[in-house]
Amino acid sequence: MGLVETPTTYRNYIGNWVESGTAAVFRVENPADTRDVIGFFQQSDEADVEKAVTTARAAFPDWRSTPAPQRGEFMFRAAQIIEDDFDGLVQLLTREVGKSLKDSRAEVRRTINVLRFLGGEGTRLAGETVPSWQQGVVAYTKRYPLGVVGVITPWNVPSAIAAWKIASALVAGNTVIFKPSSLTPTSSLKLVQAFVDAGVPAGVLNFVTGPGGKVGNAIAAHPDVRAVSFTGSNSIGSAINKVVTARGARFQGEMGGKNPFIVMPDADLELAVNDVIAGGLGEAGQRCTATSRVLVFEEIADKFTKMLVNRISSMKIGNPKEESVEMGPLADEGQMNTSLHYIEVGKQEGARLLCGGERLTEGDLAYGYYVAPTVFSGVVPDMTIAQDEIFGPVISVMTVHSFEQAIDWANNIRYGLSSTIYTNNYAKATEFIDQIQAGLTHVNMPTTYSEPQYPFGGIKATGLGGVREQGSTAMDFYTEWKTVYTKPKD
Protein backbone atom coordinates (compact mmCIF):
# COMPACT_ATOMS: atom_id res chain seq x y z
CA MET A 1 0.00 0.00 0.00
CA GLY A 2 2.95 2.38 0.60
CA LEU A 3 2.65 5.67 2.44
CA VAL A 4 -0.95 6.37 3.47
CA GLU A 5 -2.09 10.00 3.43
CA THR A 6 -4.59 11.27 5.99
CA PRO A 7 -7.90 11.36 4.09
CA THR A 8 -9.38 14.79 3.48
CA THR A 9 -12.75 15.81 4.88
CA TYR A 10 -14.60 17.50 2.02
CA ARG A 11 -17.32 20.12 2.44
CA ASN A 12 -20.55 21.08 0.74
CA TYR A 13 -20.60 24.04 -1.61
CA ILE A 14 -23.47 26.39 -0.74
CA GLY A 15 -22.35 29.87 -1.76
CA ASN A 16 -18.96 28.78 -0.39
CA TRP A 17 -17.30 25.61 0.93
CA VAL A 18 -19.23 24.90 4.16
CA GLU A 19 -19.79 22.12 6.67
CA SER A 20 -23.18 20.53 7.19
CA GLY A 21 -25.19 21.55 10.23
CA THR A 22 -25.26 17.87 11.26
CA ALA A 23 -21.51 17.84 12.06
CA ALA A 24 -21.51 14.23 10.79
CA VAL A 25 -19.47 12.78 7.91
CA PHE A 26 -19.41 9.55 5.89
CA ARG A 27 -16.46 7.65 4.50
CA VAL A 28 -15.58 6.91 0.86
CA GLU A 29 -13.32 3.95 0.06
CA ASN A 30 -11.48 2.52 -2.92
CA PRO A 31 -13.51 -0.53 -4.06
CA ALA A 32 -10.32 -2.17 -5.39
CA ASP A 33 -8.77 -2.07 -1.91
CA THR A 34 -10.92 -0.90 0.97
CA ARG A 35 -7.86 -0.18 3.12
CA ASP A 36 -7.49 2.91 0.95
CA VAL A 37 -9.82 5.62 2.33
CA ILE A 38 -10.37 8.36 -0.25
CA GLY A 39 -12.05 10.91 1.98
CA PHE A 40 -14.90 11.91 4.23
CA PHE A 41 -17.98 13.83 3.09
CA GLN A 42 -20.69 15.83 4.82
CA GLN A 43 -23.62 13.73 6.02
CA SER A 44 -26.07 16.52 5.21
CA ASP A 45 -29.78 16.65 5.93
CA GLU A 46 -32.93 18.60 5.06
CA ALA A 47 -31.64 21.80 6.72
CA ASP A 48 -28.62 21.88 4.37
CA VAL A 49 -30.92 21.47 1.38
CA GLU A 50 -33.05 24.34 2.68
CA LYS A 51 -29.94 26.57 2.81
CA ALA A 52 -28.92 25.48 -0.68
CA VAL A 53 -32.36 26.27 -2.11
CA THR A 54 -32.39 29.71 -0.44
CA THR A 55 -28.90 30.41 -1.84
CA ALA A 56 -29.80 29.17 -5.34
CA ARG A 57 -33.01 31.21 -5.35
CA ALA A 58 -31.11 34.37 -4.43
CA ALA A 59 -28.57 33.79 -7.21
CA PHE A 60 -31.21 33.13 -9.88
CA PRO A 61 -32.17 36.68 -11.04
CA ASP A 62 -28.59 37.70 -11.91
CA TRP A 63 -27.80 34.37 -13.56
CA ARG A 64 -31.06 34.48 -15.54
CA SER A 65 -30.15 37.90 -16.90
CA THR A 66 -26.59 36.90 -17.82
CA PRO A 67 -26.62 36.45 -21.64
CA ALA A 68 -26.74 32.76 -22.56
CA PRO A 69 -23.53 32.86 -24.67
CA GLN A 70 -21.73 34.25 -21.60
CA ARG A 71 -23.18 31.46 -19.45
CA GLY A 72 -21.80 29.05 -22.03
CA GLU A 73 -18.31 30.53 -21.64
CA PHE A 74 -18.16 29.17 -18.08
CA MET A 75 -18.63 25.66 -19.47
CA PHE A 76 -15.72 26.13 -21.87
CA ARG A 77 -13.53 27.32 -18.98
CA ALA A 78 -14.56 24.38 -16.78
CA ALA A 79 -13.80 21.99 -19.68
CA GLN A 80 -10.33 23.50 -20.02
CA ILE A 81 -9.68 23.22 -16.27
CA ILE A 82 -10.59 19.54 -16.42
CA GLU A 83 -8.47 18.98 -19.51
CA ASP A 84 -5.48 20.62 -17.78
CA ASP A 85 -5.78 18.01 -15.00
CA PHE A 86 -6.85 15.15 -17.27
CA ASP A 87 -4.64 12.50 -15.66
CA GLY A 88 -5.50 13.62 -12.13
CA LEU A 89 -9.19 13.03 -12.75
CA VAL A 90 -8.50 9.74 -14.53
CA GLN A 91 -6.55 8.46 -11.50
CA LEU A 92 -9.30 9.60 -9.15
CA LEU A 93 -12.10 7.94 -11.15
CA THR A 94 -10.16 4.69 -11.21
CA ARG A 95 -9.45 4.88 -7.48
CA GLU A 96 -12.99 5.83 -6.51
CA VAL A 97 -15.21 3.93 -8.99
CA GLY A 98 -12.88 1.01 -9.82
CA LYS A 99 -12.89 1.64 -13.60
CA SER A 100 -9.93 0.58 -15.72
CA LEU A 101 -7.68 3.50 -16.66
CA LYS A 102 -8.94 3.18 -20.24
CA ASP A 103 -12.58 3.50 -19.08
CA SER A 104 -11.69 6.44 -16.81
CA ARG A 105 -10.00 8.23 -19.71
CA ALA A 106 -13.16 7.71 -21.75
CA GLU A 107 -15.27 9.28 -18.99
CA VAL A 108 -12.99 12.32 -18.57
CA ARG A 109 -12.98 12.83 -22.36
CA ARG A 110 -16.77 12.58 -22.32
CA THR A 111 -16.98 15.15 -19.51
CA ILE A 112 -14.89 17.60 -21.54
CA ASN A 113 -16.88 16.93 -24.72
CA VAL A 114 -20.28 17.43 -23.06
CA LEU A 115 -19.13 20.67 -21.43
CA ARG A 116 -17.91 22.01 -24.77
CA PHE A 117 -21.03 20.93 -26.65
CA LEU A 118 -23.40 22.32 -24.01
CA GLY A 119 -21.37 25.52 -23.62
CA GLY A 120 -22.05 26.07 -27.32
CA GLU A 121 -25.77 25.70 -26.67
CA GLY A 122 -25.54 29.18 -25.11
CA THR A 123 -25.26 30.56 -28.64
CA ARG A 124 -27.91 28.20 -30.02
CA LEU A 125 -30.68 28.75 -27.46
CA ALA A 126 -33.07 29.40 -30.30
CA GLY A 127 -36.79 30.01 -30.56
CA GLU A 128 -38.74 30.16 -33.79
CA THR A 129 -40.26 32.80 -36.01
CA VAL A 130 -43.13 31.86 -38.33
CA PRO A 131 -45.47 34.06 -40.41
CA SER A 132 -48.52 35.59 -38.69
CA TRP A 133 -52.02 35.65 -40.28
CA GLN A 134 -52.20 39.36 -39.45
CA GLN A 135 -50.50 42.08 -41.44
CA GLY A 136 -47.90 43.94 -39.34
CA VAL A 137 -47.73 41.28 -36.63
CA VAL A 138 -44.32 39.85 -35.78
CA ALA A 139 -44.53 36.71 -33.65
CA TYR A 140 -41.81 34.48 -32.24
CA THR A 141 -40.97 32.18 -29.33
CA LYS A 142 -38.31 32.55 -26.64
CA ARG A 143 -36.96 30.14 -24.05
CA TYR A 144 -36.68 31.09 -20.37
CA PRO A 145 -35.06 29.19 -17.50
CA LEU A 146 -37.25 27.58 -14.84
CA GLY A 147 -35.51 28.74 -11.64
CA VAL A 148 -33.89 26.42 -9.11
CA VAL A 149 -33.45 22.85 -10.40
CA GLY A 150 -32.24 19.66 -8.70
CA VAL A 151 -29.68 17.23 -10.12
CA ILE A 152 -29.40 13.74 -8.58
CA THR A 153 -26.81 11.33 -10.00
CA PRO A 154 -25.67 7.68 -9.71
CA TRP A 155 -22.22 6.43 -8.69
CA ASN A 156 -21.14 4.77 -11.94
CA VAL A 157 -20.51 7.86 -14.09
CA PRO A 158 -19.93 10.51 -11.40
CA SER A 159 -18.26 13.10 -13.61
CA ALA A 160 -19.83 12.97 -17.09
CA ILE A 161 -23.50 12.51 -16.09
CA ALA A 162 -23.26 15.31 -13.54
CA ALA A 163 -21.51 17.45 -16.17
CA TRP A 164 -24.22 17.07 -18.78
CA LYS A 165 -27.08 17.73 -16.36
CA ILE A 166 -25.42 20.69 -14.61
CA ALA A 167 -24.16 22.28 -17.85
CA SER A 168 -27.59 21.98 -19.51
CA ALA A 169 -29.28 23.54 -16.49
CA LEU A 170 -26.75 26.37 -16.12
CA VAL A 171 -26.50 27.30 -19.80
CA ALA A 172 -30.31 27.48 -19.89
CA GLY A 173 -30.08 30.03 -17.03
CA ASN A 174 -31.19 27.96 -14.03
CA THR A 175 -29.45 27.69 -10.68
CA VAL A 176 -28.70 24.18 -9.39
CA ILE A 177 -28.71 22.00 -6.30
CA PHE A 178 -26.53 18.97 -7.05
CA LYS A 179 -26.59 15.79 -4.96
CA PRO A 180 -24.03 13.19 -6.06
CA SER A 181 -24.05 9.52 -5.13
CA SER A 182 -22.53 8.79 -1.71
CA LEU A 183 -20.35 6.03 -3.20
CA THR A 184 -18.36 8.28 -5.55
CA PRO A 185 -18.72 11.94 -4.47
CA THR A 186 -15.02 12.87 -4.87
CA SER A 187 -15.10 12.65 -8.67
CA SER A 188 -18.30 14.75 -8.63
CA LEU A 189 -16.70 17.28 -6.29
CA LYS A 190 -13.79 17.73 -8.74
CA LEU A 191 -16.34 18.73 -11.36
CA VAL A 192 -17.92 21.26 -8.99
CA GLN A 193 -14.44 22.59 -8.20
CA ALA A 194 -13.86 23.10 -11.94
CA PHE A 195 -17.07 25.17 -12.19
CA VAL A 196 -16.04 27.20 -9.14
CA ASP A 197 -12.54 27.78 -10.57
CA ALA A 198 -14.11 28.71 -13.91
CA GLY A 199 -15.79 31.61 -12.09
CA VAL A 200 -19.42 30.42 -11.95
CA PRO A 201 -20.86 32.97 -9.48
CA ALA A 202 -21.47 31.86 -5.89
CA GLY A 203 -24.94 30.43 -5.34
CA VAL A 204 -25.45 29.39 -8.97
CA LEU A 205 -24.24 25.81 -8.42
CA ASN A 206 -24.67 24.21 -4.99
CA PHE A 207 -23.27 20.83 -3.96
CA VAL A 208 -24.81 18.91 -1.07
CA THR A 209 -23.67 15.39 -0.13
CA GLY A 210 -25.55 12.90 2.04
CA PRO A 211 -28.09 10.10 2.04
CA GLY A 212 -30.58 9.85 -0.82
CA GLY A 213 -33.46 9.40 1.60
CA LYS A 214 -32.71 12.74 3.26
CA VAL A 215 -30.84 15.04 0.84
CA GLY A 216 -32.26 13.61 -2.40
CA ASN A 217 -35.75 13.39 -1.03
CA ALA A 218 -35.61 16.96 0.36
CA ILE A 219 -34.59 18.22 -3.11
CA ALA A 220 -37.42 16.24 -4.73
CA ALA A 221 -40.00 17.49 -2.24
CA HIS A 222 -38.95 21.16 -2.00
CA PRO A 223 -41.68 23.47 -3.36
CA ASP A 224 -39.09 25.91 -4.79
CA VAL A 225 -37.28 23.30 -6.86
CA ARG A 226 -38.94 23.63 -10.25
CA ALA A 227 -37.48 20.51 -11.87
CA VAL A 228 -35.45 17.44 -10.92
CA SER A 229 -33.20 15.57 -13.33
CA PHE A 230 -32.38 12.10 -12.00
CA THR A 231 -30.23 9.23 -13.23
CA GLY A 232 -30.22 6.02 -11.23
CA SER A 233 -32.22 2.90 -10.51
CA ASN A 234 -35.83 2.33 -11.54
CA SER A 235 -37.09 1.83 -8.02
CA ILE A 236 -35.68 5.12 -6.70
CA GLY A 237 -36.44 7.04 -9.89
CA SER A 238 -40.08 5.93 -9.93
CA ALA A 239 -40.48 6.93 -6.28
CA ILE A 240 -38.94 10.39 -6.80
CA ASN A 241 -41.02 10.89 -9.94
CA LYS A 242 -44.17 10.64 -7.81
CA VAL A 243 -42.88 13.14 -5.24
CA VAL A 244 -41.77 15.68 -7.87
CA THR A 245 -44.75 15.47 -10.23
CA ALA A 246 -47.30 15.43 -7.38
CA ARG A 247 -46.30 19.02 -6.61
CA GLY A 248 -46.48 20.03 -10.28
CA ALA A 249 -42.73 20.20 -10.95
CA ARG A 250 -40.88 18.59 -13.86
CA PHE A 251 -39.12 15.24 -13.58
CA GLN A 252 -36.61 13.68 -15.96
CA GLY A 253 -35.55 10.11 -15.12
CA GLU A 254 -32.89 8.04 -16.90
CA MET A 255 -32.84 4.60 -15.36
CA GLY A 256 -31.90 0.97 -15.86
CA GLY A 257 -31.18 -0.99 -19.02
CA LYS A 258 -30.89 -4.61 -20.16
CA ASN A 259 -29.40 -4.04 -23.55
CA PRO A 260 -29.55 -6.57 -26.41
CA PHE A 261 -26.69 -7.33 -28.83
CA ILE A 262 -27.76 -9.36 -31.90
CA VAL A 263 -25.10 -11.35 -33.76
CA MET A 264 -26.29 -12.30 -37.26
CA PRO A 265 -24.80 -15.29 -39.14
CA ASP A 266 -22.87 -12.97 -41.49
CA ALA A 267 -21.39 -10.87 -38.65
CA ASP A 268 -17.69 -10.20 -38.25
CA LEU A 269 -17.29 -12.48 -35.23
CA GLU A 270 -13.94 -11.06 -34.08
CA LEU A 271 -15.48 -7.60 -33.97
CA ALA A 272 -18.63 -8.88 -32.26
CA VAL A 273 -16.63 -10.69 -29.54
CA ASN A 274 -14.48 -7.62 -28.90
CA ASP A 275 -17.52 -5.37 -28.63
CA VAL A 276 -19.51 -7.76 -26.40
CA ILE A 277 -16.53 -7.65 -24.04
CA ALA A 278 -16.12 -3.87 -24.29
CA GLY A 279 -19.85 -3.30 -23.77
CA GLY A 280 -20.56 -6.12 -21.32
CA LEU A 281 -17.44 -6.17 -19.16
CA GLY A 282 -16.15 -2.58 -19.51
CA GLU A 283 -16.59 -0.89 -16.11
CA ALA A 284 -17.32 -4.43 -14.85
CA GLY A 285 -20.72 -4.31 -16.55
CA GLN A 286 -21.82 -1.38 -14.38
CA ARG A 287 -23.17 0.84 -17.13
CA CYS A 288 -26.76 1.60 -17.97
CA THR A 289 -25.87 0.91 -21.62
CA ALA A 290 -23.94 -2.30 -20.83
CA THR A 291 -24.38 -5.27 -23.16
CA SER A 292 -26.18 -7.84 -21.04
CA ARG A 293 -28.10 -10.07 -23.51
CA VAL A 294 -26.30 -11.46 -26.55
CA LEU A 295 -28.71 -12.97 -29.10
CA VAL A 296 -26.74 -15.26 -31.41
CA PHE A 297 -28.00 -17.25 -34.39
CA GLU A 298 -27.84 -21.00 -33.81
CA GLU A 299 -25.56 -21.70 -36.81
CA ILE A 300 -22.77 -19.59 -35.31
CA ALA A 301 -23.62 -19.92 -31.59
CA ASP A 302 -20.98 -22.55 -30.72
CA LYS A 303 -18.20 -20.81 -32.59
CA PHE A 304 -19.14 -17.43 -31.13
CA THR A 305 -19.37 -18.57 -27.49
CA LYS A 306 -16.05 -20.45 -27.75
CA MET A 307 -14.36 -17.31 -29.11
CA LEU A 308 -15.98 -15.20 -26.38
CA VAL A 309 -14.99 -17.47 -23.49
CA ASN A 310 -11.50 -17.93 -24.90
CA ARG A 311 -10.96 -14.19 -25.14
CA ILE A 312 -12.35 -13.63 -21.60
CA SER A 313 -10.03 -16.28 -20.16
CA SER A 314 -7.04 -14.12 -21.15
CA MET A 315 -8.44 -10.90 -19.63
CA LYS A 316 -6.46 -9.31 -16.84
CA ILE A 317 -8.64 -8.68 -13.78
CA GLY A 318 -7.20 -6.80 -10.83
CA ASN A 319 -6.52 -3.42 -9.26
CA PRO A 320 -7.29 -1.01 -12.10
CA LYS A 321 -4.53 1.40 -11.12
CA GLU A 322 -2.32 -0.85 -13.29
CA GLU A 323 -2.47 0.07 -16.96
CA SER A 324 -2.69 -3.54 -18.17
CA VAL A 325 -5.79 -4.35 -16.07
CA GLU A 326 -8.88 -4.68 -18.27
CA MET A 327 -11.52 -5.10 -15.56
CA GLY A 328 -11.50 -3.89 -11.97
CA PRO A 329 -13.80 -4.45 -9.00
CA LEU A 330 -17.49 -3.75 -8.53
CA ALA A 331 -18.33 -0.48 -6.83
CA ASP A 332 -19.13 -1.80 -3.35
CA GLU A 333 -20.10 -4.87 -1.38
CA GLY A 334 -23.78 -4.45 -2.28
CA GLN A 335 -23.01 -4.42 -6.03
CA MET A 336 -20.79 -7.47 -5.65
CA ASN A 337 -23.41 -9.38 -3.70
CA THR A 338 -26.11 -8.50 -6.24
CA SER A 339 -24.02 -9.98 -9.05
CA LEU A 340 -23.22 -13.12 -7.03
CA HIS A 341 -26.91 -13.49 -6.19
CA TYR A 342 -27.96 -13.31 -9.85
CA ILE A 343 -25.26 -15.83 -10.79
CA GLU A 344 -26.82 -18.29 -8.32
CA VAL A 345 -30.30 -17.55 -9.70
CA GLY A 346 -29.02 -18.17 -13.26
CA LYS A 347 -27.62 -21.57 -12.25
CA GLN A 348 -30.82 -22.54 -10.44
CA GLU A 349 -32.95 -21.53 -13.43
CA GLY A 350 -30.98 -23.88 -15.68
CA ALA A 351 -28.70 -21.50 -17.59
CA ARG A 352 -25.29 -23.02 -18.44
CA LEU A 353 -22.34 -21.31 -16.72
CA LEU A 354 -19.54 -21.12 -19.30
CA CYS A 355 -17.03 -19.11 -17.27
CA GLY A 356 -16.64 -17.06 -14.10
CA GLY A 357 -19.41 -17.26 -11.54
CA GLU A 358 -17.41 -16.51 -8.42
CA ARG A 359 -15.84 -13.82 -6.28
CA LEU A 360 -12.08 -13.39 -6.78
CA THR A 361 -10.11 -13.24 -3.53
CA GLU A 362 -6.56 -14.22 -4.42
CA GLY A 363 -3.91 -12.09 -2.65
CA ASP A 364 -4.83 -8.41 -2.38
CA LEU A 365 -8.03 -8.99 -4.38
CA ALA A 366 -9.53 -10.09 -1.05
CA TYR A 367 -9.52 -6.41 0.00
CA GLY A 368 -11.74 -5.46 -2.94
CA TYR A 369 -15.07 -6.42 -4.51
CA TYR A 370 -14.03 -8.54 -7.48
CA VAL A 371 -16.31 -10.86 -9.42
CA ALA A 372 -14.94 -13.00 -12.29
CA PRO A 373 -16.33 -12.14 -15.75
CA THR A 374 -19.26 -14.49 -16.14
CA VAL A 375 -20.98 -15.89 -19.24
CA PHE A 376 -24.16 -17.96 -19.26
CA SER A 377 -25.49 -19.73 -22.36
CA GLY A 378 -28.87 -21.35 -22.93
CA VAL A 379 -30.62 -18.29 -21.50
CA VAL A 380 -34.28 -17.85 -22.50
CA PRO A 381 -36.53 -14.81 -22.02
CA ASP A 382 -38.45 -16.02 -18.99
CA MET A 383 -35.32 -16.48 -16.88
CA THR A 384 -34.69 -13.83 -14.23
CA ILE A 385 -31.16 -13.21 -15.59
CA ALA A 386 -32.73 -12.37 -18.96
CA GLN A 387 -35.08 -9.81 -17.42
CA ASP A 388 -33.46 -8.07 -14.41
CA GLU A 389 -30.73 -5.45 -14.68
CA ILE A 390 -27.79 -7.16 -12.93
CA PHE A 391 -25.34 -4.22 -13.25
CA GLY A 392 -22.30 -6.47 -13.04
CA PRO A 393 -19.95 -8.55 -15.22
CA VAL A 394 -22.56 -11.12 -16.24
CA ILE A 395 -23.38 -11.76 -19.91
CA SER A 396 -26.35 -13.91 -20.98
CA VAL A 397 -26.06 -15.63 -24.36
CA MET A 398 -29.41 -16.50 -25.94
CA THR A 399 -29.55 -18.72 -29.04
CA VAL A 400 -32.11 -17.69 -31.68
CA HIS A 401 -33.36 -19.39 -34.85
CA SER A 402 -34.58 -16.46 -36.94
CA PHE A 403 -34.41 -12.70 -37.32
CA GLU A 404 -38.04 -12.41 -36.13
CA GLN A 405 -37.22 -14.36 -32.97
CA ALA A 406 -34.13 -12.21 -32.33
CA ILE A 407 -36.22 -9.02 -32.52
CA ASP A 408 -39.01 -10.57 -30.47
CA TRP A 409 -36.64 -11.67 -27.69
CA ALA A 410 -34.67 -8.41 -27.81
CA ASN A 411 -37.91 -6.47 -27.25
CA ASN A 412 -39.23 -8.88 -24.60
CA ILE A 413 -38.07 -6.66 -21.73
CA ARG A 414 -39.42 -3.78 -19.69
CA TYR A 415 -36.37 -1.60 -20.40
CA GLY A 416 -35.57 0.31 -23.58
CA LEU A 417 -32.19 2.03 -23.37
CA SER A 418 -29.58 0.77 -25.85
CA SER A 419 -29.24 -1.98 -28.48
CA THR A 420 -27.07 -3.14 -31.35
CA ILE A 421 -26.91 -5.56 -34.30
CA TYR A 422 -23.79 -7.01 -35.93
CA THR A 423 -24.34 -7.74 -39.63
CA ASN A 424 -23.32 -6.65 -43.11
CA ASN A 425 -26.89 -7.03 -44.34
CA TYR A 426 -28.13 -3.47 -44.89
CA ALA A 427 -31.79 -4.47 -45.22
CA LYS A 428 -31.78 -6.45 -41.96
CA ALA A 429 -29.92 -3.67 -40.15
CA THR A 430 -32.55 -1.19 -41.34
CA GLU A 431 -35.38 -3.47 -40.24
CA PHE A 432 -33.71 -3.85 -36.84
CA ILE A 433 -33.39 -0.06 -36.45
CA ASP A 434 -37.12 0.30 -37.15
CA GLN A 435 -38.27 -2.58 -34.94
CA ILE A 436 -36.05 -2.39 -31.86
CA GLN A 437 -37.64 -0.80 -28.80
CA ALA A 438 -34.79 1.36 -27.50
CA GLY A 439 -33.82 5.02 -27.27
CA LEU A 440 -30.32 4.31 -28.62
CA THR A 441 -29.44 1.86 -31.35
CA HIS A 442 -26.31 0.87 -33.26
CA VAL A 443 -25.10 -1.20 -36.20
CA ASN A 444 -21.70 -2.89 -35.82
CA MET A 445 -20.98 -0.63 -32.81
CA PRO A 446 -21.11 -1.39 -29.06
CA THR A 447 -24.25 -0.68 -27.01
CA THR A 448 -22.24 1.76 -24.88
CA TYR A 449 -21.33 4.17 -27.69
CA SER A 450 -22.73 7.72 -27.61
CA GLU A 451 -21.76 11.29 -28.49
CA PRO A 452 -22.97 14.43 -26.70
CA GLN A 453 -24.27 16.22 -29.79
CA TYR A 454 -27.00 13.55 -30.11
CA PRO A 455 -29.89 13.00 -27.69
CA PHE A 456 -29.27 10.31 -25.05
CA GLY A 457 -31.89 8.32 -23.17
CA GLY A 458 -34.31 5.44 -23.09
CA ILE A 459 -37.93 4.49 -23.66
CA LYS A 460 -40.27 2.06 -21.81
CA ALA A 461 -39.30 1.70 -18.12
CA THR A 462 -35.86 3.25 -18.71
CA GLY A 463 -36.95 6.82 -19.33
CA LEU A 464 -39.45 8.99 -17.48
CA GLY A 465 -40.42 12.51 -18.42
CA GLY A 466 -40.15 12.12 -22.18
CA VAL A 467 -37.38 14.69 -22.71
CA ARG A 468 -33.95 13.46 -23.80
CA GLU A 469 -30.67 14.66 -22.30
CA GLN A 470 -27.82 16.06 -24.46
CA GLY A 471 -28.06 16.75 -28.19
CA SER A 472 -30.55 19.15 -29.72
CA THR A 473 -33.09 18.25 -27.02
CA ALA A 474 -30.89 19.02 -23.97
CA MET A 475 -32.37 22.44 -23.31
CA ASP A 476 -36.02 21.35 -23.52
CA PHE A 477 -36.18 20.03 -19.96
CA TYR A 478 -34.55 23.13 -18.46
CA THR A 479 -36.50 25.86 -20.24
CA GLU A 480 -40.06 27.00 -20.73
CA TRP A 481 -41.45 28.71 -23.78
CA LYS A 482 -42.91 32.16 -24.10
CA THR A 483 -44.81 32.99 -27.30
CA VAL A 484 -44.55 36.67 -28.21
CA TYR A 485 -46.94 38.58 -30.53
CA THR A 486 -45.90 42.12 -31.44
CA LYS A 487 -47.29 44.84 -33.67
CA PRO A 488 -44.41 47.27 -34.18
CA LYS A 489 -46.79 49.82 -35.85
CA ASP A 490 -50.53 50.11 -36.75
Ligand code: NAD
Ligand atom coordinates in the same frame (compact mmCIF):
# COMPACT_ATOMS: atom_id res chain seq x y z
P1 NAD B 1 -29.74 4.72 -7.13
O1 NAD B 1 -31.11 4.83 -7.67
O2 NAD B 1 -29.50 3.84 -5.97
O3 NAD B 1 -29.20 6.17 -6.71
C1 NAD B 1 -29.20 7.27 -7.60
C2 NAD B 1 -29.18 8.56 -6.80
O4 NAD B 1 -30.42 8.71 -6.10
C3 NAD B 1 -28.07 8.61 -5.74
O5 NAD B 1 -27.51 9.91 -5.70
C4 NAD B 1 -28.86 8.30 -4.47
O6 NAD B 1 -28.23 8.81 -3.30
C5 NAD B 1 -30.17 9.02 -4.74
N1 NAD B 1 -31.30 8.58 -3.91
C6 NAD B 1 -31.45 7.40 -3.26
N2 NAD B 1 -32.64 7.39 -2.60
C7 NAD B 1 -33.25 8.55 -2.85
C8 NAD B 1 -34.51 9.13 -2.46
N3 NAD B 1 -35.36 8.48 -1.68
N4 NAD B 1 -34.82 10.36 -2.92
C9 NAD B 1 -33.97 11.03 -3.74
N5 NAD B 1 -32.76 10.55 -4.12
C10 NAD B 1 -32.41 9.33 -3.69
O7 NAD B 1 -28.81 4.30 -8.38
P2 NAD B 1 -27.26 3.91 -8.36
O8 NAD B 1 -27.11 2.57 -7.72
O9 NAD B 1 -26.46 5.06 -7.85
O10 NAD B 1 -26.96 3.80 -9.93
C11 NAD B 1 -27.14 2.63 -10.68
C12 NAD B 1 -28.39 2.72 -11.54
O11 NAD B 1 -28.32 3.88 -12.35
C13 NAD B 1 -28.56 1.56 -12.50
O12 NAD B 1 -29.91 1.14 -12.48
C14 NAD B 1 -28.22 2.17 -13.85
O13 NAD B 1 -28.82 1.54 -14.96
C15 NAD B 1 -28.70 3.55 -13.69
N6 NAD B 1 -28.06 4.42 -14.65
C16 NAD B 1 -28.81 4.88 -15.70
C17 NAD B 1 -28.24 5.69 -16.67
C18 NAD B 1 -29.06 6.20 -17.84
O14 NAD B 1 -28.67 7.18 -18.46
N7 NAD B 1 -30.17 5.56 -18.18
C19 NAD B 1 -26.89 6.05 -16.56
C20 NAD B 1 -26.15 5.58 -15.47
C21 NAD B 1 -26.76 4.77 -14.51
